[in-house]
Amino acid sequence: MQGLMMDYPLTIPAILHRADTIYGHKPIITRLPDKSIHRYTYSAMALRSRKLSAALQKLGILKGDRVATLSWNHYQHLETYFAVPSIGAVLHTLNLRLSPDDLSYIITHAEDKVIIVDQVLLPLYDKFKSKIKIDHLIVIPQTGQPIPEGALDYEKLISSADEKMFVPFNGDEHTAAAMCYTSGTTGNPKGVLYSHRSVVLHSMASSFADGLGLKESDTMLPVVPMFHVNAWGLPFTCTLLGTAQVLPGPYLDAVSLLDLLEKENVTITAGVPTIWLGILNELDTHPGKYKLSSLRMMVVGGAAAPRSMIVGFEERHGLNVLHAWGMTETSPVGSISFLAKELQNQPKETQYNYRAKQGLPACFVEVRGRNENGLIRWDGETMGELEVRGPWVARSYYNSTDMDDRFTEDGWFKTGDIVTIEANGYIEIKDRSKDVIKSGGEWISSVSLEGAIMGHPAVAEAAVFAIPDAKWQERPMACVVLKPGKSATHDEIIRFLEPQYTKIQLPDKIEFVTEIPKTSVGKFKKSALRELYKHMGS
Ligand code: ADP
DSSP states (O other): OOOOOOOOOOOHHHHHHHHHHHSTTSEEEEEOTTSOEEEEEHHHHHHHHHHHHHHHHHTTOOTTOEEEEEOOBSHHHHHHHHHHHHTTOEEEEOOTTSOHHHHHHHHHHHTEEEEEEEGGGHHHHHHHGGGOOOSEEEEEOOSSSOOOTTOEEHHHHHHHOOGGGOOOOOOOTTSEEEEEEOOOSSSSOOEEEEEHHHHHHHHHHHHSTTTTOOOTTOEEEEOSOTTSHHHHTHHHHHHHHTOEEEEOBTOOSHHHHHHHHHHTTOOEEEEOHHHHHHHHHHHHHSTTSSOOTTOOEEEEOSSOOOHHHHHHHHHHHOOOEEEEEEOGGGOSEEEEOOOOHHHHTSOHHHHHHHHTSOBEEOTTOEEEEEETTEEOOSSSSOOEEEEEEOTTSOSSOTTOSTTGGGBOTTSOEEEEEEEEEOTTOOEEEEEETTTSEEETTEEEOHHHHHHHHTTSTTEEEEEEEEEEETTTEEEEEEEEEEOTTOOOOHHHHHHHHGGGSOGGGSOSEEEEOSOOOBOTTSSBOHHHHHHHTGGGOO
């Protein structure tokens, strides 16, 4: 017998409709490239988005066509997030920190028809334009300079469009809505293709109280770029809930962000640990300078949040960090480290230990770990590769045959992350499988060592990676950036680590550097470090 409930499709236009009809007055605030602040409302955003939908249809964009964006976080980018899927086309956000060669590869592979580009990013576009073939270039005017010949002006397209001419797509929730390529640390970048349904379910689940806990009354500043995993889905989640949005434009340095967090009374913000390490350093250097009493939560994910950072924010500045794990392939929210009831009356130190883990799987995300002996026990000790499945987890890559080994025969996704899982379900990422240091018979977690070194009071950042070793196969080495005006020696850091690690787990070499190379999304670039320091091995 079938249930008798309505078959209401879960689509992105339904998210926009709700924001327009119920939260039309709520604000969307952007810091523009000239640093001035642009403010408008959800109803203005919804109207302009419908006009853009009409304009794209007039340009001949059909259901299934890919429309790319090369943009920072700002209100026009938000408009594309709704305008493109609302006509059944696919929003393809391009990561502006990738190399011109990677970008031209991705655009060609996705067969993008249109690229919408920030005027301030035209110098980047110019570096790969000769290698791609698209139907239309649309430029978002930002500088007052004329836009290039042959390109269309985004603002003129919107002002001349008639929103009543826009024909919505047929509303099938399984239709592709958005696409994002992984950053290609192993082989070519791979396309992940989100559906309307996956975006809606991800928005709902990630806003649960035991998810990211977003509310209508919040003001959200996503530091995480809208060109990387849809800014963790936050533009969709905030619009669904009517949450005020503060979009930082191209200014992602600690001082600019703190200024915006303070002035706009932001209550919740989200980004990768390297951003928060910079912010923590600025707060430590100027105690009391920034008034952040509105800020109730900072969501940190994309790489391991060091325990010392979580402790530092809370104990020195009264700021609450929520640690979450995810990947491009998981939309991205996969697990969230909130404190379950039985942990809430544990000593603070135990609570910090749990908050530094990657947490409990999100609702409907199933997890398991596997090593060479099969599925691992949930004992918090046995390590294995994390496999996941769920309604917002990729089941395959776009137009790719060479990556099928990332999916198991029974339909789970192999994350490439090495984890332990506790009996109570808490996941801890020990490493990425390619970063774990295989020393003798033992696996040494680079993530754990990094977190511990970053707990040293003189250390700003630390990355740990493998160098070759004739006897042990691989040994750990660390690159360390010291805080301004602070000093530490190799021996001091080793002594600091000794109580927590066995001798064999301690780094053989520590190099003090001024900067650690980062990937296009701000994570430590361990592949570059391995290459750079391989001569230090034996
Ligand atoms: P890329 O694979 O291109 O780096 P993703 O953003 O999809 O891009 O990266 C996902 C990976 O980032 C995960 O597989 C994991 O290794 C790492 N990661 C994400 N969040 C966390 C976290 N909270 N702790 C540790 N690692 C994390």
